[in-house]
Amino acid sequence: MTLLAVEGLTKRFGGVLAAKSVSFALDEGEMLAIIGPNGAGKSTTFNMVGGQLRPDGGSVMLAGKDVTGLPSRALCRMGVGRTFQVAQTFLSFSVLGNVQMALLAHHGQTRQLLSDAAVMHRDAALALLDRVGMAAQAGRPIGELAYGDVKRVELAIALAAAPRLLLMDEPTAGMAPSERTALMALVAGIARAERIGVLFTEHDMDAVFAHADRILVLVRGEIIARGSPEEVRADPEVQRVYLGHSGTRAAGRARRPVHG
Amino acid sequence: MEWSFLLVQALSGLASASSLFVIASGLTIVFGVTRIVNFAHGSFYMLGAYLAVTIVPWLLEFDRSPTLFFVGVLASALVVGLLGVAMEMLLLRRIYRVPELFQLLATFGVVLIVQDLVQLAWGPMDIPGPRAPGLRHGVTILDQRFPAYELFLIVVGPAVLALLWLLMHRTRFGVLIRAATQDREMVGALGVNQAMLFTGTLFLGAALAGLGGALQIPRISANAHMDLSVITEAFVVTVIGGMGSVPGAFIAALLIGLLQAFGVLIFPKITLVLVFLLMAAVLVVKPWGLLGRPEAAAGRAVLPEGILDPGRMDWAGKVLAVVALAVMLALPLIDAYAVKVGTEVLIFALAAVSLNFLVGNGGIVSFGHAAYFGLGAYGAGLLVVKAGLPMEPALIAAPIAGGLAAALFGFFVVRLSGIYLAMLTMAFAQIAYAVVFQWVEVTGGDNGLVGVWPSHWAASREVYHYLTAVLTLAAIVFLRRVIHAPFGATLRAARDSAQRADAIGIDVRMHRWLGFTLAGAAAGLAGGLYAFSKGSIDPTLLGIPMSVDFLSMILLGGIQSVLGPVAGAAAFHSLKDFFLPLTDHWRLLLGLSIIAMVLVFPRGLAGAFASLRRRPA
Amino acid sequence: MVDTVLDVTGLRAGYGPAEVLFGVDLTLARGEVAALMGRNGAGKSTTLKAIMGLLTPRAGTVRFAGQEIAGMAPYRIARLGLGYVPEERRIFTDLTVMENLAVGRRAAPPGREAWTPERLFAFFPNLAEMRHRRAGAMSGGEQQMLTIARTLMGNPEAVLLDEPSEGLAPVIVEQMADAVLRMKDEGLAVLVSEQNLDFAAAVADRALILEKGTVRWQGDIATLEADEDIRRAYLTV
Structure with a gap:
């Protein structure tokens, strides 16, 4: 079933057309990657879907409801979780506190003046941390964690709102290659088990070709190719404008374990 | 209303705008490079005026020529520039890395010190300055008299803007200032001695403030309230224009000058309110000012300065709270x-x-x-x-x-x-x-x-x-x-x-x-x-000053602590109440104390207490 | 005789309470390109920052051209002839290309031909066409070239190049590799931090692998390419 339907999204910055009538759809439990060279409009498109940017034209439908231009806090309440290129967490909180905070927000309890925040939603928060493999670190200040672990906690924060759609902006940026594979496998596992749709942008071709169900290639604000990883990799236009030599090799390498 | 009257009103608005721009440009340049909002910029302005009412009459004794008048004005500006250099080397250099709250407080400490020093040097009375030879007359514009000196001031603003533009685009120093406004660390990694650049910037900024003050002496007497009155306006101009932007400051100064000139006709009593309403309106539409840009996100996420995990009160805290409470309740046993x-x-x-x-x-x-x-x-x-x-x-x-x-x-x-x-x-x-x-x-x-x-x-x-x-x-x-x-x-x-x-x-x-x-x-x-x-x-x-007192209390108590400010308030107020009657130089003392606190004790009493307890016995 | 231009021993550094480097030892020979490899978080950028003085080393020695530079201010290190190209480019977006180059300008040591904008434009032909363009209006790849050109304007003897291929489309990455090779031809020593083995193999003679803040392996790039065990242990999939 179609979860996210994007129709004709358009955005101008000054005279520059950053996104030109971008359309795509995403099903429940599906992982859709947007790739493209720098400045191709990936972030612009992504931020229009995520509520950070208001589109100049077009529409975003979430499970049949028009959510075009809604701010991200409203999207969150409609079931859209979000992770950022540079992990965004609450640095002064513990790992557990970060997830508790997300749960407090999800339950609309942020305006309570007298209850004790430290004891609320502890078990639920621990369960979420357990799902991303971080329960053992629950008591530590999040600032002490390795970056890859911070990204896992960020995923737990996003999951706290029980999202139907996860928006992940370069989920593996800044991580070690081995951590990247593990994080993407974790995301894919959760997405498929819980029928969460995942829309992500990525520079790491290994991550894209190993985990995306479908790929959109964006160049100068337009989608120039779309399809399964195999179709996209075989597209000569994609190879010409984006992948170049080393990228094509990485794209080939990524599937090596699967095929051979 | 007659057109000629409106024209004169507009001209006088332009004259104030021009003066305001000269001052605000210095503030905005210093902020751009050092990222410090210099409260003491108003003090530099005041010092410019006091120096000018001292130097200019002395020069005019030799010859009442326009040249000597302006030599005196420029000399005052240069001396103030040197004071800016001293402030950079003695204070600012040590606080570039501390949170902005502490920077604001430290430079406010300088304001307090300068206030007392100015009183010591020049006494409590206002000092009127000489009028500018050659510009003492009035000019008739559409049947209205308008002072020639004001016309001259109207020219000064654009002239300073043009000179600054040349400096910023045609000299290496200027290009470095613009580069450093964007990324100081990178400028250093390219081999530029930041200390020299910052010192030079403070010279430029302070000299502009000094020039602004010195140019005012034919219009207003040098007085002890000039600093805070001008700094508020200069803040407003830099904020509306966009902090770090010289052209933005120019536009903002024009807007404010004209708003005040015409606002006074419509709402004579609340021109100040009009100015602030303009500021509020601009900031709602353009939060970083007309030509400003958002602060680049800090590369690395850092722990915020403030309360981290509020935690539970431990036994030592409880004992301390009970003792403090007991003392408070027992005070009537001592004396009134x-x-x-x-x-x-x-x-x-x-x-x-x-x-x-x-x-x-x-x-x-x-x-x-x-x-x-x-x-x-x-x-x-x-x-x-x-x-x-x-x-x-x-x-x-x-x-x-x-x-x-x-x-x-x-x-x-x-x-x-x-x-x-x-x-x-x-x-x-x-x-x-x-x-x-x-x-x-x-x-x-x-x-x-x-x-x-x-x-x-x-x-x-x-x-x-x-x-x-x-x-x-x-x-x-x-x-x-x-x-x-x-x-x-x-x-x-x-x-x-x-x-x-x-x-x-x-x-x-x-x-x-x-x-x-x-x-x-x-x-x-x-x-x-x-x-x-x-x-x-x-x-x-x-x-x-009351707001600053409150800030000093929380700084003294420690802003990372929930109840530290209580201790801060107790210490600050008891000391103030004790020393204030004993000294004529409370501001000097307070200013020095604030600076000392920022430099030595940035985590306040609660922080000192905590680190004392963490030390092994 | 191998002439060492940069010699780092026992370098320790970190951010606040976090320690990142636990005693890094490395050398860079005159005119050599060495790749500093390792997973993200291994301490590659931190090593370069600590050498450059952007982070104060907590222990260890850093000798550059025979002089101890640990603890020196970055501008003094730069003036000794060590150039630094940061990971995030950090060009001055408000300045024109020419002005960016002007910020980097320093006199050449005696006996060496100085870099001029004209020489750099021959080096990076893309930049020549946009010398008066605001740097902020350039593409990511062009900005990356400008940041290298800006550092070369200081006439360095050695350059620390932090992740030049990060975040760039593969076509641009190939141009970057080409630029590094030409810097080598000019006699520059380059220490390049890199995660991409293809890129490292294209430009470097030698590789050093960092893990958890120390150098775990060093040797020829060819050896590294041939040895899957090492790669699997320290680098990628």
Whole structure:
């Protein structure tokens, strides 16, 4: 079933057309990657879907409801979780506190003046941390964690709102290659088990070709190719404008374990 | 109205705009490169004027020529530039890396020091300056007389703008200033000695302030209030123009000059309010000013300066709290003076805790918290004096007045962050101050109002002390509880990462606004209690120095601690009350102390206490 | 004789309470390109920052051209002839291309031909066409070239190049590799931090692998390419 339907999204910055009538759809439990060279409009498109940017034209439908231009806090309440290129967490909180905070927000309890925040939603928060493999670190200040672990906690924060759609902006940026594979496998596992749709942008071709169900290639604000990883990799236009030599090799390498 | 009159009005607006630009350009350049908002910029302006009224008449003794007049003006500017160099080398160099709150306070410390030193050097009297030879006459424009010197000033602004443009685009120093405005560290990694660049920038900035001050001497006498009056306007200009942008400052100065010139025709009494309304309007539409740009996100996420995990109170904290409480309750056993100081300490402790609720817990650096304290005092005082109500309803009205004002101003304030937010809170506090100061019929103006006495049952110092203790301690305990509650945690979360808070569904602006309102209400209650403890109210309760006192208290107590500000208020107020009568140089002393605190003791008393206990015995 | 231009021993550094480097030892020979490899978080950028003085080393020695530079201010290190190209480019977006180059300009040591904008434009032909363009209006790849050109304007003897291929489209990455090879031809020593083995293999003679803040392996790039065990242990999938 179609979860996210994007129709004709358009955005101008000054005279520059950053996104030109971008359309795509995403099903429940599906992982859709947007790739493209720098400045191709990936972030612009992504931020229009995520509520950070208001589109100049077009529409975003979430499970049949028009959510075009809604701010991200409203999207969150409609079931859209979000992770950022540079992990965004609450640095002064513990790992557990970060997830508790997300749960407090999800339950609309942020305006309570007298209850004790430290004891609320502890078990639920621990369960979420357990799902991303971080329960053992629950008591530590999040600032002490390795970056890859911070990204896992960020995923737990996003999951706290029980999202139907996860928006992940370069989920593996800044991580070690081995951590990247593990994080993407974790995301894919959760997405498929819980029928969460995942829309992500990525520079790491290994991550894209190993985990995306479908790929959109964006160049100068337009989608120039779309399809399964195999179709996209075989597209000569994609190879010409984006992948170049080393990228094509990485794209080939990524599937090596699967095929051979 | 005649066209000629309007023209003259416009010209005089342009003349003020021009002067304002000269001063503000220096402030904005210094901010751009050093990222420090230099409160002492107003002091440089004042020093420019004092130096000019000393140097220029001396030069004119030799020959009353226009040349010597301007030589004197430029010499004054250069001397001030050198003072800027001294400030950079002695102070700023040590505080480039500390949080902006501390930077603002440290440079405010310089303001206090300069105020006292200027009085020592030039005495308390205003000193009129000579008029400029060759520009003493008036010029007739469409049948209206207009001073030639003002026409000259109109030319100065664009001339300075043009010279600055050449400096910025045609010299290596200028290109480096622009590069450093964007990325100081990278400029250093490319082999540029930042220390020299910063020193040079301070010379330029201070000299521009000095020039601005020196050019004023034919128009206004050098006086001891020039610094704070000009710095507020200069802040407004740089904020509207966009901090770091010289052309932005030029446009903003023009807007403000003209707004004041014509505003005075329509609303003679509230031109200041008009200016601040313009600022508020601009910031709502363009939060980084007309030509400013958002602060580049800091590369590495750093732990915020403020309350981290509020945690539970440990045994040492509990013992300390019980002892402090016992001392407060036992004060009436000592003497009346102890009771008076104790009452005031309790009141200021509430004000400080409410400020730290914003600063330490919310990362909302308010530089105008006295506004809500003062409006609480006026709310209560006016009800008693003008409406004849007794103390009880007046004390209920005080937090409502503080909260309403905070809700109104906070609506704009919470749209901003960082240094812009600090400057906007200060600007709003100055509006409130101006209204109270100028609305003489209601507020008694400068003199304030007397006769704000407690009800009969609470009239004795001791009973009032206990009443204050109950109310302030209840409010402090409540605020502490809120810090531990989801609402307080939400404010900390929004401080840590507004983007993340938004993404988990938190309406950051609304929570900040509620927090600002709550803190304003608590400060208002403190103000109301203060009014009855003094029996009077006056505009100093809303002034910048009062806001700085509150900030000094939380700084002294430690902004990373929930109850540290209570200790800070006790220490600060007892010391002030003890030393103030003993010295003529309280400001000098306070200024030096603030600087010392920022340099030596940035984590405050609570921080010192904590590190003392962490040390192995 | 191998002439060492940069010699780092026992370098320790970190951010606040976090320690990142636990004693890094490395050398860079005159005119050599060495790749500093390792997973993200291994300490590659931190090593370069600590050498450059952007982070104060907590222990260890850093000798550059025979002089101890640990603890020196970055501008003094730059003036000794060590150039630094940061990971995030950090060009001055408000300045034109020419002005960016002007910020980097320092006199050449005696006996060496100085870099001029004209020479650099021959080196990076893309930049020549946009010398008066605001740097902020350039593409990511062009900005990356400008940041290298800006550092070369200081006439360094050695350059620390932090992740030049990060975040760039593969076509641009190939141009970057080409630029590094030409810097080598000019006699520059380059220490390049890199995660991408293809890129490292294209430009470097030698590789050093960092893990958890120390150098775990060093040797020829060819050896590294041939040895899957080492790669699997320290680098990628």
